[in-house]
Amino acid sequence: MLTGTVVAVLMHGAALAADAVPAPEPVSEIQRALFDDAALTLHFRSYLFDRDNTSGSDPAAWAGGGWIGYETDWISDVLKFGLVGYTSQPLWAPDDRDGTLLLKPGQEGYGVLGQAYAALKYEEQVLTLYRQLVNQPEVNPQDSRMTPNTFEGVSLKGELGLVGYYAGVLTAMKQRNSDEFIDIANAAGVNEDSDMFLGGLEFSPIDELKARTSLYVVPDLLASSYSDAIWTAPVAEDTKLRVSGQFMYQSGIGDELLTGPDFDAWVFGIKGDVIHRGLTLTAGYTGNGSDGNWQAPYGSWPGYTSMIVKDYNRAGEQALLLGASYDFEELGAKGLVLSALAAIDLDVDSGLPENNEYDFTADYRFSALEGNLEWLAPLWLRVRYAYVDTENPDDTDDRLDDFRVIVNYELQLHGSDL
Numbered sequence: 001m002l003t004g005t006v007v008a009v010l011m012h013g014a015a016l017a018a019d020a021v022p023a024p025e026p027v028s029e030i031q032r033a034l035f036d037d038a039a040l041t042l043h044f045r046s047y048l049f050d051r052d053n054t055s056g057s058d059p060a061a062w063a064g065g066g067w068i069g070y071e072t073d074w075i076s077d078v079l080k081f082g083l084v085g086y087t088s089q090p091l092w093a094p095d096d097r098d099g100t101l102l103l104k105p106g107q108e109g110y111g112v113l114g115q116a117y118a119a120l121k122y123e124e125q126v127l128t129l130y131r132q133l134v135n136q137p138e139v140n141p142q143d144s145r146m147t148p149n150t151f152e153g154v155s156l157k158g159e160l161g162l163v164g165y166y167a168g169v170l171t172a173m174k175q176r177n178s179d180e181f182i183d184i185a186n187a188a189g190v191n192e193d194s195d196m197f198l199g200g201l202e203f204s205p206i207d208e209l210k211a212r213t214s215l216y217v218v219p220d221l222l223a224s225s226y227s228d229a230i231w232t233a234p235v236a237e238d239t240k241l242r243v244s245g246q247f248m249y250q251s252g253i254g255d256e257l258l259t260g261p262d263f264d265a266w267v268f269g270i271k272g273d274v275i276h277r278g279l280t281l282t283a284g285y286t287g288n289g290s291d292g293n294w295q296a297p298y299g300s301w302p303g304y305t306s307m308i309v310k311d312y313n314r315a316g317e318q319a320l321l322l323g324a325s326y327d328f329e330e331l332g333a334k335g336l337v338l339s340a341l342a343a344i345d346l347d348v349d350s351g352l353p354e355n356n357e358y359d360f361t362a363d364y365r366f367s368a369l370e371g372n373l374e375w376l377a378p379l380w381l382r383v384r385y386a387y388v389d390t391e392n393p394d395d396t397d398d399r400l401d402d403f404r405v406i407v408n409y410e411l412q413l414h415g416s417d418l
Contacts, residue, residue: 029076035415037073041084042066046091046407047146049100055390055398059099061107062092063146066408067114074121084115088146088177101145101177110179114150125158131174131181136166136200136214137226138248140299142176149299150174152181153196164202166214171195173298185221188297190257194218196298208232220254222295226302242273246304250295258295265292267313269304271321278330282341284321286312290349305343307357308386309402316349335365353398354391360384380408 045066051059069084093107104110116131133141134151141148155168172181185194200214213227228246235241246269252259271284284304288294294301294313305312305319312319325339339361345354366379388400 033073033075033080038415039069039071039073040413040415041069041071041410042413043069043408043410045146045409046405047102048403048405049102050403051100052401053398054400057099058097060094060097061090061100061102063088063100063102063109064091065089065109065146067147069115078121080119080121082115082117082119083113084150085111086114086147087111103146104177104179110177112147112174112179114147114174123158125156128155128157130154134168134170134198136198136216136299137212137228137302138214138224138296138299139170139196139198139216142300144300145176147176149176155198162203162205166198166200168198169195170198184218184298185257188218188221188258188295190221192220192257194221216298217253218258220256221252221258222250223253224248224250224295228302238277240275242275244271244304245269246302248294248302258297259292263292265289265294265315267294267303271304278327280325280327282321282323282325285319286321287318288313288316290316307341307343308359308384308404309388309400310343310355310357312343312345312355314348314352316347317352318346318348320344320346334368335363337361337363339363351393353393355388356390357386357388359386378410382406382408 043066044064046062046064048062049060065087067084067086069082071082072080074080087110088103089109090103090107093103095107098105098107114131115133118129120127131150131152132155133148134155135141139151141150151170151174152172153168153170155166157166158164170184172183173187174181175187183193184196185192196216196218198214198216200212202210202212204210209229209231211227211229213225215223215225217223226246226248228244230242230244232240232242247267249264249266251264252261256263266289267286269284269286271282274281286303286305293315296311296313300306301311301313303311303313305321321341321343323339323341325337328334328336328338341359343357345356348354362383364381366376369376382405384402384404384406386400386402388402390398390400392398
């Protein structure tokens with residue numbers, strides 16, 4: 001009985017003491033989203049580009065830079081903000097070797113606020129306003145130099161059941177080696193004002209099958225569509241077959257200011273990959289209609305035969321793709337991948353040169369490093385070499401050698417880590 005009384009008295013005293021000590025202030029939702037759970041990205045990039053071309057200019061430069069990004073977490077699961085500043089500065093840039101697209105014309109460095117957006121979310125639907133990345137088949141970052149393409153406008157993306165969707169109205173574009181946003185029509189080389197209406201759908205009813213389609217329209221300039229499908233299936237132990245096909249069509253519309261009257265173009269492609277453990281063998285084909293060259297002013301051309309230097313998308317052009325890659329993780333060298341690709345002109349309209357391109361790429365990602373070398377884990381080193389053999393209509397030959405070394409190092413921090 002006495003023991004129970006003592007315990008009761010002690011518990012009552014502890015409760016009074018707890019009431020006397022103020023509880024810690026709860027972290028506000030704003031502070032959590034804008035600081036504690038906000039993300040700071042520091043991405044350093046170094047890029048050496050050296051091209052030797054027997055038929056023309058020999059662009060070369062070495063640039064350093066990258067981007068700094070800040071993104072809040074979702075505020076009340078509804079609102080988010082983000083900013084990304086990009087820069088590219090010359091480290092070695094001879095005046096007489098301009099044209100690498102690593103820098104502004106004249107081998108000049110630049111800096112630009114490439115992304116500045118607010119995003120609103122309702123369940124799985126996200127509305128993004130102002131400067132942003134867009135990653136659709138024909139409208140994309142084209143991140144093959146120092147900084148990517150970015151766009152101004154409004155976009156909505158999300159999922160409706162098994163279908164993912166994207167819809168946007170884009171008004172301006174920052175090209176990958178520029179520090180200014182210009183009108184969508186100006187980005188295509190037309191001195192007018194216009195907007196782009198862009199939409200895309202993705203569908204994957206089963207894990208083995210993925211399909212997508214997209215369309216963009218720029219009034220009085222161009223309408224362009226793209227569709228593809230990828231099917232993957234096991235064929236033996238540790239071996240898979242991946243088959244993909246693509247079709248794209250575009251035409252001038254309205255006043256046809258970009259292409260002139262009666263323009264249309266189409267491309268058909270098919271590709272197959274045999275994947276056995278770390279080894280991938282590739283064969284593909286693309287064929288172009290003969291009415292006009294494919295227009296790709298808003299990003300990388302998505303054709304299977306898009307190579308380091310050449311895009312095989314000229315009028316009447318047919319090209320064969322052959323290649324192989326090997327991931328050395330199977331041999332204990334995680335992060336090391338070597339690849340080789342060849343694109344061979346099978347046919348092209350008369351009067352145009354025939355190009356055969358041979359590409360070699362070595363990638364090493366340091367993500368497997370641990371212990372004292374763990375600080376190197378975000379490092380990605382890429383070395384690329386392309387050789388283009390050109391046979392001209394007058395039976396003369398040209399040669400192009402393209403050599404690149406790209407270094408990426410990215411850190412992502414949160415406010416709670418600081």
